[in-house]
Amino acid sequence: MTFSEENYLKAIYHLTASSDTEVSTNAIAEMMETKASSVTDMLKKLSEKDLINYKKYQGVSLTENGRLAAKMIVRKHRLWEVFLVEKLNFTWDEVHDIAEQLEHIKSEQLINRLDDFLGNPTEDPHGDPIPDANGRIVKVEKQLLSELTENQTGVCVGVKDTSSEFLKYLDKQEIALGSRIVFLSKETFDLSVKISVDGRELSISNKIASNLFVKLV
DSSP states (O other), rough: HHHHHHHHHHHHHHHHHOOOOOOOOHHHHHTSSOOOHHHHHHHHHHHTTTTTEETTSEEEEHHHHHHHHHHHHHHHHHHHHHHHHHTTTOTTTTTHHHHHHHHOOOOOOHHHHHHHHHTOOSSTTOBBBBTTTTSSSOOOOEGGGGOTTTTTEEEHHHEOOHHHHHHHHHHHHHOOTTEEEEEEEETTTOOEEEHHHHHHHEEEEEEHHTTTEEOOO
């Protein structure tokens, strides 16, 4: 596959990962920030390679081959993110764009050795699961912080928003993967939330709480 084909395949994977439903050409165009006509041309190529199921004016879904190929691209991306954070001391808000370039490296042997070198991690620096060499994913039971009720306690296990701006905000608030968060109360007026993070009390907006994943403890 070309770099462009891999990017489209990964986009379709992310769009279908949560619901396993077909996605529209417009949804793909929006994610790829391009015109629908350009998407249609690419979908024809991916369909010819048996990577997607596609019929004009109908939804798009991944074939079994396509889903496995997409998982391998995601695997490479997330392993590189772990490497950049753990071995090269990048921060979690710096690694996405670099990993976008590294994920196109073709060598399966290199990626498998990288996986072993890192100790076979199951999550990237943002808490997203890393597929293994066979495409298997270890799923963690998690929910959004905004969904908790008073006095429930959870450990931060991931973020929904991986933008640099959001991750930098979390750094300022000293909220990271592994932080122990107690849900104290929610304001009726604006749905802002008062929490305790590792013993420190602070207030965060509903938008922030709706982008933090926690595992109940």
